[in-house]
Amino acid sequence: MNANTLFGPLWLSVQLAAITTIVLMIVATPIAWWLARTASRWKPVVQTTVALPIVLPPTVMGFYLLILLGPGGAIGSWWVELTGNALTFSFLGLVIASCLYSLPFAVQPLVVAFESLGQRNLEAAWTLGASRMDAFFSVALPLSVRGYLSAVVLSFAHTLGEFGVVLMVGGNIPGETRVISIAIYDQVNHSTIWLHISCRHCYLSWPSSRCSQCSISTDGGKRDECRQRHSRSLCVATRRVRT
Amino acid sequence: MNADSVIHVRYALQRGEFALEVDFDLPLRGISGVFGASGAGKTSLLRCIAGLERPATGKLVVAGDVWQDDVSNTWRAVHERDIGYVFQEPRLFAHLDVRGNIEYGLRRREHNGAPDIDHIISLLGIEQLLGRKPNELSGGEAQRVAIARALLCAPRFVLMDEPLASLDQARKEEILPFLDRLHAEAEVPIIYVSHNIDEVCRLCDHLVVMDIGRVVADGDVQSVLVRMDLPILAGEEASSVIHGTAISHDDNDDLTRLKFSGGDIWVPGKPKPQGSKVRLRIRAGDVSLSRTRAEQSTILNIVPAVVESIQPDQGASALVRLEIGTDQIVARVTRRSIRELALQQGDEVFAQIKSVAVRAP
Numbered sequence: 001m002n003a004n005t006l007f008g009p010l011w012l013s014v015q016l017a018a019i020t021t022i023v024l025m026i027v028a029t030p031i032a033w034w035l036a037r038t039a040s041r042w043k044p045v046v047q048t049t050v051a052l053p054i055v056l057p058p059t060v061m062g063f064y065l066l067i068l069l070g071p072g073g074a075i076g077s078w079w080v081e082l083t084g085n086a087l088t089f090s091f092l093g094l095v096i097a098s099c100l101y102s103l104p105f106a107v108q109p110l111v112v113a114f115e116s117l118g119q120r121n122l123e124a125a126w127t128l129g130a131s132r133m134d135a136f137f138s139v140a141l142p143l144s145v146r147g148y149l150s151a152v153v154l155s156f157a158h159t160l161g162e163f164g165v166v167l168m169v170g171g172n173i174p175g176e177t178r179v180i181s182i183a184i185y186d187q188v189n190h191s192t193i194w195l196h197i198s199c200r201h202c203y204l205s206w207p208s209s210r211c212s213q214c215s216i217s218t219d220g221g222k223r224d225e226c227r228q229r230h231s232r233s234l235c236v237a238t239r240r241v242r243t
Numbered sequence: 244m245n246a247d248s249v250i251h252v253r254y255a256l257q258r259g260e261f262a263l264e265v266d267f268d269l270p271l272r273g274i275s276g277v278f279g280a281s282g283a284g285k286t287s288l289l290r291c292i293a294g295l296e297r298p299a300t301g302k303l304v305v306a307g308d309v310w311q312d313d314v315s316n317t318w319r320a321v322h323e324r325d326i327g328y329v330f331q332e333p334r335l336f337a338h339l340d341v342r343g344n345i346e347y348g349l350r351r352r353e354h355n356g357a358p359d360i361d362h363i364i365s366l367l368g369i370e371q372l373l374g375r376k377p378n379e380l381s382g383g384e385a386q387r388v389a390i391a392r393a394l395l396c397a398p399r400f401v402l403m404d405e406p407l408a409s410l411d412q413a414r415k416e417e418i419l420p421f422l423d424r425l426h427a428e429a430e431v432p433i434i435y436v437s438h439n440i441d442e443v444c445r446l447c448d449h450l451v452v453m454d455i456g457r458v459v460a461d462g463d464v465q466s467v468l469v470r471m472d473l474p475i476l477a478g479e480e481a482s483s484v485i486h487g488t489a490i491s492h493d494d495n496d497d498l499t500r501l502k503f504s505g506g507d508i509w510v511p512g513k514p515k516p517q518g519s520k521v522r523l524r525i526r527a528g529d530v531s532l533s534r535t536r537a538e539q540s541t542i543l544n545i546v547p548a549v550v551e552s553i554q555p556d557q558g559a560s561a562l563v564r565l566e567i568g569t570d571q572i573v574a575r576v577t578r579r580s581i582r583e584l585a586l587q588q589g590d591e592v593f594a595q596i597k598s599v600a601v602r603a604p
Contacts, residue, residue: 120330120332120334121334121336123295123321123328123330123334124328124330124334124336125336125347126294126295126320126321126322127293127295127321127322127326127327127328127393128322128327128347128348128351128352128392128393128396129322129348129351129352129396130322130347130351131320131322132322134322134351135322138347139336139338142336142338143336143337143338145338
C-alpha cells in the first residue's frame with residue numbers, strides 16, 4: 001500500500017460522502033418533518049420503509065439496487081433513455097445508492113429534533129405573522145441545529161464506511177467508483193498481510209517474514225510445517241498468499 | 244354596538260366529549276375578559292379566533308372585515324390575521340435574544356405602520372433585557388417580553404390566554420402593574436382569558452362568562468359581576484366593581500376620598516391626583532348590612548342602599564344585590580341575618596363597606 005494508491009479513492013469517498021450528505025439533508029427534511037408531525041395511518045409504513053436499510057444486509061440491498069438501477073431495471077432503463085448513460089458503475093449511481101443506504105441515519109435524528117421542537121414555538125411564529133414556510137426556516141430550522149449536526153455526522157460517516165452497496169452498484173473503477181473501502185479491501189486481498197495476521201506467532205514477527213516461534217519463513221508453502229510445530233490451528237489462514 | 248367596533252364571533256366546534264358553541268360580540272376597545280372554570284372552552288375559543296383551530300362551522304368578523312366564514316368559504320390563515328397572541332407560557336424563541344424575539348413580529352407585519360417600539364419597551368420595563376437570551380430571563384421577565392412581542396406586531400387586537408396562570412403569586416404581582424399600565428396607556432384592544440376573578444375585576448371593562456363551551460353571561464364588567472345567578476361568580480370570590488373619582492386626600496390619616504354615584508368612600512393610602520378616575524373592587528364578604536346607620540362604628544364607609552334582590556348562596560350565606568346611586572354592589576350575609584332583619588326587595592338599608600381595592604380604571 002502506498003499513499004498514491006489510496007489518496008485517489010479517499011478523495012472520491014470524501015466527495016461521495018459530502019454530496020450524499022447534502023442531498024440527504026434536502027431529501028430527509030420533508031420526510032422527517034412529515035413523520036414527526038403526522039397522525040396519518042401511513043406513518044408506520046413510511047417509518048419502516050425508511051428504516052429498512054438498517055436491517056437489510058448491504059450486499060442484498062446493493063443487489064436490489066443493481067437490478068433497479070441497471071440498464072434493464074425500471075429506473076436504470078429510463079435513465080439510459082434520457083441520457084444515454086447507465087447508472088450502474090457510475091459515480092451518480094453511487095450517489096443514489098448511498099442516499100438510499102444512509103437515509104435512516106439522516107431521517108432519524110431529524111425526526112427526534114422536530115418532535116422535541118413541538119407545536120408551541122411554531123404557533124407563536126404563526127401568530128407573529130410568519131407563514132408556514134417562513135416559520136420553518138426562521139424558527140424550526142435554527143432550533144433543530146443539534147439534530148442536523150448529528151444527521152450530517154452520521155450520514156457522512158456512514159457513507160464513508162459503506163462497502164457492500166458500493167461494491168455491488170459501483171464496482172471498482174479507479175477515479176469513478178473506487179472508493180476508499182473498496183481500495184482497502186483490494187489492497188488487503190492482494191497482499192501478504194493475510195499471512196502475517198493469521199498466525200499469532202507470525203503476527204508477532206511481522207514485518208519480517210519469519211515466524212517468531214519457529215523461525216521458519218512463512219512466505220511460500222511452509223504453513224503446514226509451522227502449524228505442526230506449535231499448535232493445531234494457529235496458522236490456518238494462509239490461503240490467500242500472494243507474494 | 245356598531246359593527247365597525249366589534250368582533251363578531253360564532254363558532255361550533257366538537258372535540259371528543261367537549262363542544263364549543265358560541266355566538267356573541269366583543270367590543271374592539273379596552274380589555275374584554277373571558278372568564279370561566281378550567282375546561283369551559285376559553286382557550287379553544289381564543290385558538291379559534293386566532294385561526295389555530297378550524298372549527299366545522301364558524302364566522303369571525305372583525306370591524307366589518309370577514310376573517311372566516313364557512314358559508315362563503317372565507318378563511319384567513321393564522322399569519323394573515325392581524326392579531327397578537329400571548330400564550331400561557333412565554334414561548335420565546337430560544338435561538339434569538341430578547342431584541343430578536345420582539346422584532347420577529349415587527350419585521351413581518353410592517354404594513355400596519357410601525358408601532359412605537361420604545362414606548363412599548365418602556366411600558367413593559369424590558370429595556371435592560373434586550374441583549375439577553377430567553378433562558379437567562381425569569382418567568383415574569385419572559386412573560387413581559389412575550390407581551391411586548393405580541394404588541395409590537397401592531398395587531399388589531401391582542402389575545403391573552405391566561406398569561407399569568409403559569410406564574411407564582413410573586414411573579415403575578417410583578418406583571419399585573421404592567422398590565423394596568425397597558426390598560427391605561429395602550430390603545431390596542433385586548434381579549435383576556437382568565438379563571439381568576441381578581442384579574443378580571445382588576446383589568447376588564449367587558450366580561451364574557453363561559454361554562455362548558457357556552458357563553459352564559461356577556462356585558463360590561465359591572466353588570467355581569469353582580470349577576471348572582473351564575474355559580475362561578477358567586478361563592479367566596481363574589482365581588483363587584485364600581486367606578487369613582489378621587490376628590491381629596493387626608494394627609495394626616497393617609498386616606499383618599501373617592502366620589503361615586505352613591506356617595507363618598509374613604510380608601511387608605513396612595514393619594515391620587517384630584518379628579519382622576521379609579522376602579523373600586525368590593526368583595527361581597529366585605530360588605531355588611533344594617534337597618535340603621537351604625538353610630539360609633541370603626542367602619543368608615545357606610546352608605547345608604549336599596550335591596551334589589553336576594554339570592555341564597557352555598558351553606559349559611561346568601562348574596563344580596565344592592566343599589567347604591569346608579570351603581571350596584573353585592574353583599575354576602577348569613578341567611579339568618581336576612582330572616583332576623585326581615586330583609587326584602589326594596590328595603591332601604593345601610594351598606595357597611597369594610598375594605599376596598601383601588602385600581603386605575
